[in-house]
Amino acid sequence: MTTMIKENAAVIKVFSxxxxxSIGKILAYAIxxxxxxxxxxxxxxxxxxxxxxxxxxxxxxxxxxxxxYRGDEPYLRSTHAICYTDPNVAALANRLGAxxxxxxxxxxxxxxxxxxxxxxxxxxxxxxxEVLEKGRAICFGKMNLYAALCxxxxxxxxxxxxxxGVEANMINFVGSGMEENLGKLYSLLLDAISSIFxxxxxxxxLNDKWIPADPVIPKDFAPVLNYPITMVGDDPNRTWxxxxxxxxxxxxxxxxxxxxxxxxxxxxxxxxxxxxxxxYDELIPxxxxxxxxxxxxxxxxxxxxxxxxxxxxxxxxxxxxxxxSPDELGEEHAHxxx
Amino acid sequence: xxxxxLRERLAKYTPPKERWTPVDEALYGVxxxxxxxxxKAKKLRKNAIRYSFAHxxxxxxxxxxxxxNNVSPDDIKNEEDFKKIPLIPSSFFKDHPPAGPDFIKWLRxxxxxxxxxxxxxxxxxxxxxxxKLEEKGIxxxxxxxxxxxxxxxxxxxxxxxxxxxxxxSTWFNLAGIDSSIYYISITPxxxxxxxxxxxxxxxxxxxxxxxxxxxxxKLSLQSKGSDRxxxxxxxxxxxxxxxxxxxxxxxxxxxxxxxxxxxxxxAKTGNLILPQGSFVLVSxxxxxxxxxxxxxxxxxxxxENALGIPPHNVRDMYMAAECNSLLFSCEGGFMHIPQTLMExxxxxxxxxxxxYGSEGRFAFLDPTPNSYPGFIAxxxxxxxxxxxxxxxxxxxxxxxxxxxxxxxxxxxxxRAMGKLLQGI
Numbered sequence: 001m002t003t004m005i006k007e008n009a010a011v012i013k014v015f016s017x018x019x020x021x022s023i024g025k026i027l028a029y030a031i032x033x034x035x036x037x038x039x040x041x042x043x044x045x046x047x048x049x050x051x052x053x054x055x056x057x058x059x060x061x062x063x064x065x066x067x068x069y070r071g072d073e074p075y076l077r078s079t080h081a082i083c084y085t086d087p088n089v090a091a092l093a094n095r096l097g098a099x100x101x102x103x104x105x106x107x108x109x110x111x112x113x114x115x116x117x118x119x120x121x122x123x124x125x126x127x128x129x130e131v132l133e134k135g136r137a138i139c140f141g142k143m144n145l146y147a148a149l150c151x152x153x154x155x156x157x158x159x160x161x162x163x164x165g166v167e168a169n170m171i172n173f174v175g176s177g178m179e180e181n182l183g184k185l186y187s188l189l190l191d192a193i194s195s196i197f198x199x200x201x202x203x204x205x206l207n208d209k210w211i212p213a214d215p216v217i218p219k220d221f222a223p224v225l226n227y228p229i230t231m232v233g234d235d236p237n238r239t240w241x242x243x244x245x246x247x248x249x250x251x252x253x254x255x256x257x258x259x260x261x262x263x264x265x266x267x268x269x270x271x272x273x274x275x276x277x278x279x280y281d282e283l284i285p286x287x288x289x290x291x292x293x294x295x296x297x298x299x300x301x302x303x304x305x306x307x308x309x310x311x312x313x314x315x316x317x318x319x320x321x322x323x324x325s326p327d328e329l330g331e332e333h334a335h336x337x338x
Numbered sequence: 339x340x341x342x343x344l345r346e347r348l349a350k351y352t353p354p355k356e357r358w359t360p361v362d363e364a365l366y367g368v369x370x371x372x373x374x375x376x377x378k379a380k381k382l383r384k385n386a387i388r389y390s391f392a393h394x395x396x397x398x399x400x401x402x403x404x405x406x407n408n409v410s411p412d413d414i415k416n417e418e419d420f421k422k423i424p425l426i427p428s429s430f431f432k433d434h435p436p437a438g439p440d441f442i443k444w445l446r447x448x449x450x451x452x453x454x455x456x457x458x459x460x461x462x463x464x465x466x467x468x469x470k471l472e473e474k475g476i477x478x479x480x481x482x483x484x485x486x487x488x489x490x491x492x493x494x495x496x497x498x499x500x501x502x503x504x505x506x507s508t509w510f511n512l513a514g515i516d517s518s519i520y521y522i523s524i525t526p527x528x529x530x531x532x533x534x535x536x537x538x539x540x541x542x543x544x545x546x547x548x549x550x551x552x553x554x555x556k557l558s559l560q561s562k563g564s565d566r567x568x569x570x571x572x573x574x575x576x577x578x579x580x581x582x583x584x585x586x587x588x589x590x591x592x593x594x595x596x597x598x599x600x601x602x603x604x605a606k607t608g609n610l611i612l613p614q615g616s617f618v619l620v621s622x623x624x625x626x627x628x629x630x631x632x633x634x635x636x637x638x639x640x641x642e643n644a645l646g647i648p649p650h651n652v653r654d655m656y657m658a659a660e661c662n663s664l665l666f667s668c669e670g671g672f673m674h675i676p677q678t679l680m681e682x683x684x685x686x687x688x689x690x691x692x693x694y695g696s697e698g699r700f701a702f703l704d705p706t707p708n709s710y711p712g713f714i715a716x717x718x719x720x721x722x723x724x725x726x727x728x729x730x731x732x733x734x735x736x737x738x739x740x741x742x743x744x745x746x747x748x749x750x751x752x753r754a755m756g757k758l759l760q761g762i
Contacts, residue, residue, distance in 0.1 A: 303687065303688055306688040306689055306690075307687055307688060307689060308427050308685075308689060308699065308715055308743075309427075311424075311425065311426075311427050311689065311715070312427040312429055312430060312433075314403065314406060315399065315403060315426065315427065315430045316430075316433065318399055318402045318403055318406070319399055319430075319433075319444070319447060321402070322398055322399055322402070322447045323435075323440065323443060323444065323447065
């Protein structure tokens with residue numbers, strides 16, 4: 001109970017950091033452009049043209065001989081959102097080799113499964129079982145499912161709650177394909193929060209070391225936006241996120257406040273969500289073509305490393321290290337002899 | 339202008355010969371950086387770049403970057419090794435913290451050498467930081483893209499002097515512009531404003547007998563929509579008209595959008611014929627207020643109609659914010675590269691150099707910056723030729739137009755300048 005209160009309090013802290021200013025900006029815009037704001041809101045909240053497409057995978061059936069982790073330790077136990085006692089989640093973990101492969105191999109395999117099979121997008125699905133059923137989720141939902149698959153196999157998983165910057169190409173690409181008023185609303189929302197989002201970084205413990213595991217961006221979404229394909233151990237700052245806030249909170253579970261907040265938001269803004277998802281889905285054929293052209297994920301990632309965007313990421317990592325070091329660091333360099 | 343006179347007028351930007359480094363040799367030691375026998379140019383360029391790379395190897399972030407790429411000065415022996423020099427994506431200089439202590443720390447990390455200490459208020463603005471650094475001799479040149487995010491490049495006095503010398507000697511060498519010409523710049527005054535496009539005009543008061551700027555005020559980087567600046571746009575038109583009537587040669591400098599506005603404004607009240615030897619120099623983003631490309635051929639036609647300046651005297655200047663030298667078009671419109679200084683590349687998607695005739699990402703090794711490494715991969719897409727198809731100056735050229743790489747942010751300076759002048 002205490003943990004739950006603490007974790008929800010952390011959510012309030014992180015969200016209030018950017019929330020007050022963002023709401024102020026949105027209200028200011030609505031006052032200046034009441035007609036556009038009203039039309040956009042009508043557009044965003046209307047019934048979508050169609051239902052979201054169902055997932056492209058089968059969920060295996062749970063059988064009595066299947067196993068799941070039965071301990072109650074922090075970061076390993078099943079919780080309301082990271083729920084691996086759910087038969088579907090447990091069955092998937094078993095099918096992915098939770099008790100056959102070694103932990104590292106299983107972590108990689110299940111990571112790839114969540115990354116590529118759960119489409120990224122707006123969805124009311126939040127907990128691991130919901131996400132598995134719907135086949136689409138935002139970052140938090142995808143991480144809940146992956147954390148559940150890890151814990152189910154006895155691999156500890158935890159969240160680091162913080163804020164990130166999302167690179168402009170992701171935002172612009174999605175916004176550019178929208179109907180006029182919705183596009184304005186989308187840009188407004190993103191502009192209002194200055195591209196800074198609260199985000200989890202999921203960490204799993206392998207070989208006594210906590211490492212990042214961010215299965216958010218599917219392989220069929222990354223190439224068009226010039227992102228590398230994320231693997232287990234990759235810091236999202238090296239892949240799709242622009243910058244992590246240095247301050248973060250370690251969480252064991254998905255806080256209920258977040259779950260409720262996103263459920264309500266995606267329920268209300270259902271057409272906006274539908275349009276965003278449709279835009280994401282439009283990327284898939286082009287992404288597949290790029291990946292095939294590069295010879296698959298490995299070839300694509302190698303090419304990315306050498307690219308302009310890859311070099312930019314290298315430099316960002318270097319600068320982050322320098323910025324977090326004492327100011328004097330590096331002043332003693334004297335290797336060049338001009 | 340005689341060469342000696344140019345040198346005399348640019349003397350304050352030229353260090354004493356005994357203090358010349360190989361970079362200074364390549365810049366100040368030749369009459370025309372665009373026209374040097376290839377063997378000599380190659381040697382000067384090689385020495386300058388090797389020297390510059392070793393110098394910036396001591397830069398904090400660049401040192402780490404070189405280490406990551408397993409390159410050190412010992413690996414750069416000849417021109418074939420230049421492709422090993424790690425290139426900095428130009429977007430890097432845009433990704434900085436907001437004004438404040440972290441911004442100063444960021445500057446210390448990107449600055450080669452020791453950034454002078456400055457005292458700031460509790461919540462400093464960019465304007466305050468720029469002002470305090472200027473007092474210490476550091477000019478914080480900046481430019482902004484269409485998103486309004488600023489690129490900042492700290493230029494020390496050595497870097498600045500090289501920039502000014504290189505730009506002004508270029509105008510003289512490639513266009514034959516002389517000091518008697520009436521210099522009219524429809525940009526903010528470089529004495530108070532440090533946009534890259536302004537700073538490269540910093541020497542005009544020393545070189546030209548008459549120099550005139552559209553905006554003489556200091557512009558704020560924290561500018562709000564309500565800010566108003568006094569522009570001399572209408573008096574500039576009067577000045578050009580008077581020059582036309584009195585037969586004074588004029589040199590008009592601005593971004594394409596503003597030159598288009600100027601031509602349209604003049605055409606409304608009667609076209610002019612400026613005397614032979616008058617020029618228009620354009621630089622910066624080529625989009626209009628609505629984001630449509632202003633075609634060079636249309637612009638040239640407008641200028642010819644409104645000002646009577648022939649197409650071969652309408653010249654393009656290319657200067658990325660991170661670049662400390664100028665690419666300047668010859669009479670045929672091809673962009674020439676300062677031959678003794680700059681090693682240009684056109685890169686493929688994996689940042690590998692492409693052969694001449696290819697189109698790709700423009701990158702360069704510019705040895706002239708002293709305060710930051712000038713080894714840059716830009717966001718610009720160019721086509722590269724091994725020699726100019728029109729003039730006989732040696733060295734590679736860029737075939738116009740220069741466009742932006744897919745996904746790259748548009749240059750924002752032209753539209754910003756247009757807005758400034760319209761709001762007046």
